[in-house]
Amino acid sequence: MTDPAFLTDPETLRERALAALTRARDRTALLTSCVEDPDLTAQHSPLMSPLVWDLAHIGNQEEMWLLREVAGREAIRPEIDGLYDAFEHPRAERPSLPLLPPDEARRYAAEVRGRALDVLESTAFRGTRLTEAGFAFGMIAQHEQQHDETMLITHQLRKGPAALTAPDPAPAPPFTGPAEVLVPGGPFTMGTSAEPWALDNERPAHQRFVPPFFIDTTPVTNAAYQAFIADGGYTDPRWWDSDGWSHIRAHSVEAPLFWRREGGEWLRRRFGVTELVPPDEPVLHVSWYEADAYARWAGRRLPTEAEWEKAARHDPAARRSTRYPWGDADPTPEQANLGQRHLRPAPAGSYPEGASPLGVRQLIGDVWEWTASDFLPYPGFTAFPYREYSEVFFGPEHKVLRGGSFAVDAVACRGTFRNWDYPIRRQIFSGFRTARDAAPGTETS
Template sequence: MTVPIDDTGSAAGAAGLTELIARSLERARDRTHGLTGPVEEPDLIRQHSPLMSPLVWDLAHIGNQEELWLLRNLGGREPMRPEIDPLYDAFEHPRAARPTLPLLPPDEARRYVHEVRGRVLDMLEQPRWGDEELSRGGFAFGMVAQHEQQHDETMLITHQLRTGPPVLHRPPPPAPPADTLSLAPEVFVPGGPFTMGTSTEAWALDNERPAHEVDVAGFWLDTTPVTNGAYMEFLADGGYDDPRWWSEPGWAHRQKADLVAPLYWSREGEQWLRRRFGVVEPVPAAEPVVHVTYYEAEAYAAWKGRRLPTEAEWEKAARHDPVSGRSRRYPWGDEDPLPRHANLGQAHLQPSAAGSYPEGEAPSGARQLIGDVWEWVSSDFLPYPGFVAWPYREYSEVFFGPDYKVLRGGSFAVDPVACRGTFRNWDYPIRRQIFSGFRTARDGVL
């Protein structure tokens, strides 16, 4: 995605918008093939965790949603395989039950998604795409590209959960810059109003809308996400055994789930090891900690005498430019993410060292607010003032409430099309198979 787009699509123009859509769809499909191609059929149909679908379900679900939104809802076409709709309705069958369904076998699923994509590309060449509201700025296509990339991240989570030899390979992240060791541990974000959310980003999803003013008191925020090394200090100090640092529900979950360290960590003598996509290796102290629950993040923050930032604080630190007074699309400006800005798109199979990507720094001075790890914030997942569910209420509205906590910023597993300064993710506070980390904050004045 190389062209900023607005609600009219005018920044790219008709031809540029079509090219942008085609590139976004192609990039998502290339990634889907890369996540399903190296896996043998038994691994595609096996459920590697009750928390996750079989990979073959995600594959066919991607095609089914593309057909539903682009060919049927946007293009007015007749259903290709109406009998499979209930199988791939994410609300009809919980993940734990999906292996029992008569799912399309891998080869048939591949043929189906290929045929759907062929028809979509034919439709994309037409001068008009159908429903005017869905097609404005290419929204429906952008929604489908984001949906596929979100499921690609889900499939990458499944790859992390699977056992056996590695099948995915990526180079390690680049070395951190020379100034990393001299970075201040925290930055100050001045108080005052800023614009949160968006009303002008054509592919923004409903929970990111509308733009609205929020007044945030000044606060201090960690310059980088909390690292493995810092988290080891919490472990060494008995943080998991001391209920003083845990909220009541957090402590109850810690006991029930027998949490003793981040997911995939194990102890060998004096050394912490982790399993990462089939490779067992020493835990790198400089990397942001990943695979922790909200409750673990909350407990660490309390142990440090700090707290998790609110969602509004996080977004102000990431987007607000005090010089111009406006909110940027990304911490570094309005330019779409490039490798020099952030660790995104599965370019690496791990977070980059804390302090990396100085060119992605926010005006606040905070780094890595986009990419590397999703960051838990203290806020419940709630609608913005003036929220309207669109184009379907099941994307966001049915999840609003205190059961879900918000995560911001994306991770190394997120594609740029599904990650921007306004993008909102959410999950149960007990979840940690996701690529979740955090940074801490504190009240105060400069």
């Protein structure tokens, strides 16, 4: 892998960390200032925290890692640590806690940020694993952006008129390319040992052999998914994992979350607006069970995590893994739909400049993509800097999602980034693409 320039230049690294932290805080401010205080303190779904909890939690984590751990400073508000410990209090019970009110939460987060920027200015990016290449600052920027995505999910679940607006993605002509792409079999480098801000579950880099397979050129669209529904996909147990079948029957699931049928047409609710389901967009708000059932109905399957990453990172001509499908450079708006620039996926087939060397499109941005794989550690995994980020979630209970969505910032999205969730989850910005085995003896690379 070609090392990014910011690996070795302290000033470029400092600028990069400042930009990432600032971008995250600007987004946090938008997500928490677009509604009145009652909406900040309310719990809009038992699946989510009140927005005001996320706001103070962001500040508390920043204080713990950048002020206390990196700079060795005394705690500003040690008495609130327990309130904002995500493992101590499940989301459903957080509204009952004595949380900081909105104005106080804003002041606390702002005070922490002011001190953190002083630490950033004076830190030498060496000496410890936390400070090497600015890891702690990158970790905190990613943490805040992950909570920003969580808060955007809360806004989608929130009842009432729209509070957020954004321009739609640029129109795209109907995609007329091949429906699937052959990914040659052979070894490739999965994960990373060089990406400075990669989190522990992305490490270390290691070799994987993947047999040849075909993968969808674009994510599965709403129109394609509607065909599954129309063919009785939700009423035929042949297509469903047994647990998934039990779940959809118990909860009367008949379509993606936020969809409803009216007058012979499919409508959806999107950030307070009801609209026709656009046929050419990637399907959104489906669970792993739904993605798996569609793939079986289509005579295909979900790609494994290793297959997805090989499709996204392997450059057959250069015989190496890149940071992104298009190479090692950070994403541009012409390559991927990221960062909440839009509040919806772009039409399938968009962003040809972001395609992989093999021609697979939209692997980064638009929708998180379910894979067939359980969330498991890589060979040689070491938890860092704390077990609760990844290690406690390893196991068959969680399925891996890859690629990021329109709600993900570039700092928390790359070819090695791993997301995970329960297979029943639908409130997340999740879609999928399908794959199938290639015949034995197909081209290798």
